[in-house]
Amino acid sequence: MRYAPALALALLALLLFFGAPTRTPTASAEEPERVALAKIWIRVDDGDSFHIDWPKKEKPETVRILGIDAPEVQHLEHDIPYDQAFGPEARGFLRGCLASADRVELVRAKTKDPYGRTLGYVFFDGWNYSVLAIQARLAVETVGHYGDNGLPKLAGQVQAAAARAGPAPFEAPYRYRRRMREVAKWMKEKGVYPAAAASGSK
Numbered sequence: 001m002r003y004a005p006a007l008a009l010a011l012l013a014l015l016l017f018f019g020a021p022t023r024t025p026t027a028s029a030e031e032p033e034r035v036a037l038a039k040i041w042i043r044v045d046d047g048d049s050f051h052i053d054w055p056k057k058e059k060p061e062t063v064r065i066l067g068i069d070a071p072e073v074q075h076l077e078h079d080i081p082y083d084q085a086f087g088p089e090a091r092g093f094l095r096g097c098l099a100s101a102d103r104v105e106l107v108r109a110k111t112k113d114p115y116g117r118t119l120g121y122v123f124f125d126g127w128n129y130s131v132l133a134i135q136a137r138l139a140v141e142t143v144g145h146y147g148d149n150g151l152p153k154l155a156g157q158v159q160a161a162a163a164r165a166g167p168a169p170f171e172a173p174y175r176y177r178r179r180m181r182e183v184a185k186w187m188k189e190k191g192v193y194p195a196a197a198a199s200g201s202k
Contacts, residue, residue, distance in 0.1 A: 034105040035107075063117065064119055065120070070139040070173065079185075089138060093133060094133070097132065106121070107120050139168070141159055
């Protein structure tokens with residue numbers, strides 16, 4: 001599938017409607033060094049997370065993108081039996097940004113999340129993906145809840161983008177996850193939860 005034309009049109013629409021998103025070509029004094037990533041190492045999970053298959057490392061590094069929460073896609077192993085509205089679109093947007101970028105970089109926070117995932121911001125050709133996802137209305141900002149994770153400048157960019165973007169067109173993902181846990185529990189009790197849960201999500 002070719003993502004570049006669709007992404008170019010989406011970025012043009014964002015620029016016309018919101019103005020240019022903040023682009024940070026170099027690390028600032030308060031921002032840790034950016035780590036370059038080869039595109040072939042990256043496997044997108046959903047609209048706000050991906051895996052890095054580092055060469056010569058046995059286990060992939062899972063990255064939870066900071067500043068945003070994107071609508072969910074089906075994750076049977078996490079009790080999410082159905083895609084949330086706009087979930088596949090958010091995942092497709094991240095895949096499109098990755099496919100069309102010439103340069104991919106990661107800025108890691110100093111701490112990980114409770115599940116051991118890396119927390120960080122990802123940049124495509126210098127563009128802060130969290131800002132792009134907010135402006136595309138395919139994610140909600142989480143800085144107000146979780147704080148800036150020691151990266152106040154980048155967190156501020158996300159909050160500014162959220163103020164311009166307005167309300168998201170989907171249910172808050174944390175509410176959806178909570179609701180799906182109840183749905184999954186009922187389905188398991190009735191013996192109708194998808195058998196594919198043993199082999200992971202799609």
